[in-house]
Amino acid sequence: MKKFTCVQDIGDLKSALAEAFEIKKDRFKYVELGRNKTLMMIFFNSSLRTRLSTQKAAINLGMNVMVLDINQGAWKLETERGVIMDGDKPEHLLEAIPVMGCYCDIIGVRSFARFEDREFDYQETILNQFIQYSGRPVFSMEAATRHPLQSFADLITIEEYKKTARPKVVMTWAPHPRPLPQAVPNSFAEWMNATDYDFVITHPKGYELAPQFVGNAKVEYDQMKAFEGADFIYAKNWAAYAGDNYGQILSKDREWTVSDRQMAVTNNAFFMHCLPVRRNMIVTDDVIESPQSIVISEAANREISATVVLKRLIEGL
Ligand SMILES: CCC[C@H](NC(C)=O)C(=O)O
Ligand SMILES: NC(=O)OP(=O)(O)O
Numbered sequence: 001m002k003k004f005t006c007v008q009d010i011g012d013l014k015s016a017l018a019e020a021f022e023i024k025k026d027r028f029k030y031v032e033l034g035r036n037k038t039l040m041m042i043f044f045n046s047s048l049r050t051r052l053s054t055q056k057a058a059i060n061l062g063m064n065v066m067v068l069d070i071n072q073g074a075w076k077l078e079t080e081r082g083v084i085m086d087g088d089k090p091e092h093l094l095e096a097i098p099v100m101g102c103y104c105d106i107i108g109v110r111s112f113a114r115f116e117d118r119e120f121d122y123q124e125t126i127l128n129q130f131i132q133y134s135g136r137p138v139f140s141m142e143a144a145t146r147h148p149l150q151s152f153a154d155l156i157t158i159e160e161y162k163k164t165a166r167p168k169v170v171m172t173w174a175p176h177p178r179p180l181p182q183a184v185p186n187s188f189a190e191w192m193n194a195t196d197y198d199f200v201i202t203h204p205k206g207y208e209l210a211p212q213f214v215g216n217a218k219v220e221y222d223q224m225k226a227f228e229g230a231d232f233i234y235a236k237n238w239a240a241y242a243g244d245n246y247g248q249i250l251s252k253d254r255e256w257t258v259s260d261r262q263m264a265v266t267n268n269a270f271f272m273h274c275l276p277v278r279r280n281m282i283v284t285d286d287v288i289e290s291p292q293s294i295v296i297s298e299a300a301n302r303e304i305s306a307t308v309v310l311k312r313l314i315e316g317l
Helices: 013-025 049-060 094-100 118-122 125-133 150-162 181-195 223-227 295-316
Strands: 036-044 064-069 105-110 139-142 168-173 198-202 218-220 232-236 271-272
Touching: 013 150, 049 064, 049 150, 105 125, 105 168, 118 139, 125 139, 125 223, 139 150, 139 218, 139 295, 150 181, 150 198, 150 232, 150 271, 150 295, 168 223, 181 198, 181 232, 198 223, 218 223, 218 232, 271 295
Parallel strands: 036 064, 036 105, 105 139, 168 198, 168 232, 198 218, 232 271
Antiparallel strands: none
16 A cells, blocks of 8 residues: 555455454554654644554554654745745745655655635645655545544444444534534545445535535435434534535534434434544533443544554555
8 A cells, every 4th residue: 555545545445344353453463564664643733543543553563653743843834836935934845745755654644624725625735745745655644635544443443333234324413613624524424435334424404515425325404314223323523515615614503412312213323423522512421421432442443443554554665
């Protein structure tokens, strides 16, 4: 594997899942594979789970690890080409990227959507510059339009907990005080559409995701109807994508906050969220603390998804 930015890069999902469950049984099985190989993790945005689980995955494989928070300690970077650099940014990404590539074997990048220009975001301008100019294999630690390490961990978790071969999985929008990226819901939808699950997306009108991610999923504007008989509830906020509303908050309606009311019409569904989660905005305390909440197992599986991805990238060196 030469990059990991989307579901297609992992190849056959059954093989990827088999590798994940093999590593889960013995996560140090390949500890010699990464000897004298260096992982560089670049963060343009904050992180807890991705930072820690990916570093742990590198340790599982015997790798050296370097972490750089671009906006804390490094030079502020200009990312637009053709700009006259007489402002507050002393360095251009187009120099910084190949320089960073000199010091490592594999690069992970976190660079969220900026919501200033939908085309800039949806062309994955920043991530693709790392792929094009670093001279190293690159993987996404959540970019503008996807979060594949999270989605792979989500799939591992559903496979571990499902009680039927084809569970009903419902991704629901929920309110949030800030406009959050579409990367997590886009990516979850992309991976769910790659399985044979019964996948439903529910959100208020105006929050339609980009069609290439919605795919063949059923979209239901009535949340209660969507929740009926569900086996898994995957809650997430995202800002509007469509038209002139790109990056906007259209609703903070707390009727969409996942509570016992909605969970009561499910098939005793498991509750999932990628975290961090705003309690009593996205989900009530009772639901996220219930025996059906598997958010911690889901977060623990981030170490497994990252170990499989790093293993395949090292094997591809
Ligand atoms: C894994 C989630 C990261 C980010 N969350 C926030 C709070 O910015 C998001 O919603 O994409
Ligand atoms: N779910 C996830 O990626 O969490 P962080 O943003 O804390 O890394």
